[in-house]
Amino acid sequence: MQKLTITRPDDWHLHLRDGAALKAVLPHTVRQFARAIIMPNLKPPVRTVADAAAYRDRILAAIPDGQRFEPLMTLYLTDNTSPEEIIQAKESQFVKAVKYYPAGATTNSDLGVTDIRQCDRVFEAMQQVDLPLLLHGEVTDQDVDMFDREKAFIERHLIPLKQRFPNLRVVLEHVTTSDAVQYVLSANNIAATITPQHLLFNRNILFQGGIRPHFYCLPILKREEHRLALLQAATSGNPKFFLGTDSAPHPRNGKESSCGCAGCYSALHAMELYAEAFESVDALDQLEAFASFFGPDFYQLPRNTEQITLTRTTWRVPDEVPFTESGLVPLRAGQEMMWQMA
Numbered sequence: 001m002q003k004l005t006i007t008r009p010d011d012w013h014l015h016l017r018d019g020a021a022l023k024a025v026l027p028h029t030v031r032q033f034a035r036a037i038i039m040p041n042l043k044p045p046v047r048t049v050a051d052a053a054a055y056r057d058r059i060l061a062a063i064p065d066g067q068r069f070e071p072l073m074t075l076y077l078t079d080n081t082s083p084e085e086i087i088q089a090k091e092s093q094f095v096k097a098v099k100y101y102p103a104g105a106t107t108n109s110d111l112g113v114t115d116i117r118q119c120d121r122v123f124e125a126m127q128q129v130d131l132p133l134l135l136h137g138e139v140t141d142q143d144v145d146m147f148d149r150e151k152a153f154i155e156r157h158l159i160p161l162k163q164r165f166p167n168l169r170v171v172l173e174h175v176t177t178s179d180a181v182q183y184v185l186s187a188n189n190i191a192a193t194i195t196p197q198h199l200l201f202n203r204n205i206l207f208q209g210g211i212r213p214h215f216y217c218l219p220i221l222k223r224e225e226h227r228l229a230l231l232q233a234a235t236s237g238n239p240k241f242f243l244g245t246d247s248a249p250h251p252r253n254g255k256e257s258s259c260g261c262a263g264c265y266s267a268l269h270a271m272e273l274y275a276e277a278f279e280s281v282d283a284l285d286q287l288e289a290f291a292s293f294f295g296p297d298f299y300q301l302p303r304n305t306e307q308i309t310l311t312r313t314t315w316r317v318p319d320e321v322p323f324t325e326s327g328l329v330p331l332r333a334g335q336e337m338m339w340q341m342a
């Protein structure tokens with residue numbers, strides 16, 4: 001195949017940041033995606049409908065002239081989120097989900113939830129108004145090995161949560177293990193997003209010839225057997241698995257540091273990265289449903305009607321793109337790509 005034309009996709013997990021960073025990265029997403037679920041982990045986080053409305057306006061103002069893009073907003077769940085805020089969120093129409101971060105699990109999660117069982121009144125309201133819950137599904141317990149934190153989250157928190165709220169619609173974000181795939185397949189009212197890096201790389205890439213901070217994200221890359229399980233899930237045609245890049249820009253000096261930030265920048269070339277992953281298992285015919293159908297179906301939104309085209313062309317990922325005071329290193333910087341968006 002030399003050319004692939006599909007319905008314009010959406011990104012169901014995206015970090016756009018704010019200010020100059022937002023202006024630098026948004027055009028990359030807008031070039032490919034019609035809509036995106038916008039993560040609320042700003043500093044300070046997007047905690048209320050009023051915060052989300054203001055952030056949405058800043059995003060809309062940063063869209064390049066003549067282009068169209070719809071930011072789908074989320075609220076950042078804290079110990080203090082009220083059921084009333086959930087009802088207002090649903091009524092707002094532009095808040096599409098609530099995001100749970102365990103306190104301290106990942107970038108800007110300090111104000112996240114300290115004990116998920118304390119949020120039951122909020123989950124009750126979410127189940128009632130049918131507002132999806134998005135999970136950063138990792139425990140933070142220091143006694144749990146870094147590579148087992150997703151599995152432990154499912155066992156300790158997600159299974160009990162689904163028992164308490166069977167009708168609450170949940171997205172287990174950026175799944176990284178075969179355990180997560182198995183669990184999502186086995187339960188009702190749950191879906192999962194999958195990133196390009198977790199489809200393309202296993203944890204070896206983190207240490208290939210030296211330590212490689214630009215492949216460091218959370219949840220961390222896992223063993224090859226897990227990558228293969230994710231690739232199988234993404235290309236299976238099962239609507240429970242859909243596209244969410246988790247593109248998470250950090251300045252170069254924040255990544256190349258003695259204590260580097262977690263997050264891979266993939267918005268520059270997300271669809272090209274996914275195309276490569278799907279082609280590696282001869283499943284390009286499944287890309288459209290994963291990227292453009294299953295996400296809107298889960299969120300009960302119309303599918304896009306425009307199309308995009310990817311062509312088989314070799315090009316080199318830039319070493320860096322302009323960002324803030326320090327540049328931004330995209331995933332796979334300096335390497336050759338096989339697909340290009342027309």
Ligand SMILES: NC(=O)N[C@@H](CC(=O)O)C(=O)O
Nearest residue numbers: 015106107217218248262263
């Ligand atoms: N994925 C990451 O490694 N980082 C994300 C946060 C997140 O999605 O956990 C970020 O905001 O930088």
Ligand SMILES: [Zn+2]
Nearest residue numbers: 106136218219
């Ligand atoms: Zn996360």
Ligand SMILES: [Zn+2]
Nearest residue numbers: 015039246248
């Ligand atoms: Zn994320």
